[in-house]
Amino acid sequence: MTDVRAICAIGLRGQLGLHGRMPWEGERGRAFREDVARFFEITRGHVLLAGPRTIASVPEFAKADRTVAVIHSSEAPAEVLARYPGRVVFIGGGPAVWDAYAPFIRHWDVTRLPYDGDADRWFKPEWLTAGGAGA
Numbered sequence: 001m002t003d004v005r006a007i008c009a010i011g012l013r014g015q016l017g018l019h020g021r022m023p024w025e026g027e028r029g030r031a032f033r034e035d036v037a038r039f040f041e042i043t044r045g046h047v048l049l050a051g052p053r054t055i056a057s058v059p060e061f062a063k064a065d066r067t068v069a070v071i072h073s074s075e076a077p078a079e080v081l082a083r084y085p086g087r088v089v090f091i092g093g094g095p096a097v098w099d100a101y102a103p104f105i106r107h108w109d110v111t112r113l114p115y116d117g118d119a120d121r122w123f124k125p126e127w128l129t130a131g132g133a134g135a
């Protein structure tokens with residue numbers, strides 16, 4: 001059995017990404033810094049799975065104390081998750097990944113940040129209620 005979770009940070013209207021990065025990239029405010037620190041704290045020792053663009057932004061140091069792997073649309077989510085029995089697996093996005101894995105996720109960790117600018121990737125509330133995989 002794999003404990004499947006999701007972790008993300010969103011802007012005030014559900015903004016997730018912009019031009020391949022976090023929309024608030026470069027913001028130095030306390031809420032933003034705390035969110036980054038919390039992400040590394042919560043995922044430490046666990047598995048982080050995400051699409052290629054999201055994994056590309058994971059710094060090298062983070063790979064020392066967590067399992068980080070790229071996932072692809074050619075792989076069946078149930079088969080991917082079965083590779084990590086007994087582990088806590090965080091599904092880290094982007095949106096197409098959460099579309100596919102939402103039915104398996106039993107815990108969502110969503111931080112709302114004080115950002116209200118542009119985005120080209122958005123959080124979908126329906127991920128929280130996606131049924132189908134006996135999560």
Ligand SMILES: NC(=O)c1ccc[n+]([C@@H]2O[C@H](COP(=O)([O-])OP(=O)(O)OC[C@H]3O[C@@H](n4cnc5c(N)ncnc54)[C@H](OP(=O)(O)O)[C@@H]3O)[C@@H](O)[C@H]2O)c1
Nearest residue numbers: 008009017020021022051052053054071072073093094100
């Ligand atoms: N705010 C946050 O917490 C947060 C978190 C994550 C990402 N983001 C932002 O989101 C953006 C990156 O996301 P993205 O969607 O552009 O790219 P992505 O992270 O590469 O995710 C999408 C890709 O995941 C792969 N994938 C793996 N399993 C899949 C499946 N079962 N079904 C469909 N696709 C699957 C596909 O790549 P293949 O075609 O290679 O299979 C797809 O193109 C960036 O702006 C990033 O900063 C924000």
